[in-house]
Amino acid sequence: MNQKITRRNFMGPLVMAGLSLPFAKSRVGSVTNAGKRIGIIGLDTSHSVAFTKSLNADSPNPVYDGFKIVAAYPHGSKDIVSSTERIPGYTEQVQKLGVEIVGSIQDLLHKVDFVMLETNDGRLHLEQAIEIFKAGKTTFIDKPIAASLKDAKSIFKEAKKYKVPVFSSSSLRYATGMQEIKQGKIGAVSGADTYSPMKFEKTHPDLFWYGIHGVEMLFTVMGPGCVSVQRTISEEQEVCTGIWDDGRIGTFRGIKSGKQDYGGIAYGKSGILHLGPYNGYDPLLIKIIEFFKSGIPPVDERETLAIMAFMEAADVSKNAKGARVELAQI
Numbered sequence: 260m261n262q263k264i265t266r267r268n269f270m271g272p273l274v275m276a277g278l279s280l281p282f283a284k285s286r287v288g289s290v291t292n293a294g295k296r297i298g299i300i301g302l303d304t305s306h307s308v309a310f311t312k313s314l315n316a317d318s319p320n321p322v323y324d325g326f327k328i329v330a331a332y333p334h335g336s337k338d339i340v341s342s343t344e345r346i347p348g349y350t351e352q353v354q355k356l357g358v359e360i361v362g363s364i365q366d367l368l369h370k371v372d373f374v375m376l377e378t379n380d381g382r383l384h385l386e387q388a389i390e391i392f393k394a395g396k397t398t399f400i401d402k403p404i405a406a407s408l409k410d411a412k413s414i415f416k417e418a419k420k421y422k423v424p425v426f427s428s429s430s431l432r433y434a435t436g437m438q439e440i441k442q443g444k445i446g447a448v449s450g451a452d453t454y455s456p457m458k459f460e461k462t463h464p465d466l467f468w469y470g471i472h473g474v475e476m477l478f479t480v481m482g483p484g485c486v487s488v489q490r491t492i493s494e495e496q497e498v499c500t501g502i503w504d505d506g507r508i509g510t511f512r513g514i515k516s517g518k519q520d521y522g523g524i525a526y527g528k529s530g531i532l533h534l535g536p537y538n539g540y541d542p543l544l545i546k547i548i549e550f551f552k553s554g555i556p557p558v559d560e561r562e563t564l565a566i567m568a569f570m571e572a573a574d575v576s577k578n579a580k581g582a583r584v585e586l587a588q589i
Contacts, residue, residue: 427558
């Protein structure tokens with residue numbers, strides 16, 4: 260997938276780079292980062308800036324093992340104003356961190372070993388992902404993996420076709436308490452309630468734009484296996500109730516007004532644990548780097564697709580005036 264680095268093709272350029280070091284203008288060198296070069300597609304989200312700040316810092320956390328963002332293609336949503344208006348500012352910020360701005364995805368793919376697909380607009384992800392997969396680049400796709408369950412399934416199908424490792428996740432998967440639960444801290448989970456802000460974007464199904472954060476938390480602790488969803492809507496909040504195939508109940512509460520925060524509670528056989536607070540982007544970034552090194556996705560495809568099905572079913576329930584919707588119908 261990536262060009263093998265030998266001592267000969269590594270040391271030659273390194274010597275030349277050392278001779279020209281006093282004249283270097285960028286902190287991110289394509290030679291020193293050979294094999295660890297990351298490209299970003301989409302500078303229309305703050306996630307791109309946050310990841311770059313962590314990886315391209317003057318003294319980055321050693322856990323990142325020398326991986327750097329070396330190139331970025333800014334676009335990006337074409338018609339979501341809240342995204343497009345951010346591109347110039349975010350482009351300037353990552354340039355200051357030593358990132359080369361390129362004019363196309365193909366230009367980017369020639370310069371990097373791995374890709375972070377950060378475009379905020381999930382409608383573009385399938386088209387962009389196929390271009391990346393054809394180049395054989397291991398890929399992280401930021402939330403939402405797509406703007407529909409159909410596109411999400413197609414992304415995984417195309418990844419298999421081109422034999423490219425891929426995963427997608429919200430950073431809330433790694434909020435405080437989430438991984439401890441998965442490691443058995445409270446025993447088998449019998450149910451969970453999660454919450455997050457719920458902002459809307461007309462181009463995406465309701466939960467796909469922001470509610471996905473709380474839904475990701477719910478499935479992180481409950482796992483796949485949800486068979487039905489029922490959505491209850493009020494002016495200030497919404498609740499989506501899921502029934503799992505083993506009878507467990509999980510709920511997501513979307514907060515539309517008032518205090519905005521992320522969290523929840525998980526109920527286990529041997530304890531009850533509060534979820535949160537949110538820990539920022541670095542816990543997810545660590546998992547992304549581990550994934551780039553191993554090629555092993557930290558989130559199972561079935562769970563990602565289950566999240567998408569839950570959110571799509573919630574829209575069907577809304578249109579059916581709150582009726583319970585079987586996921587098998589989605």
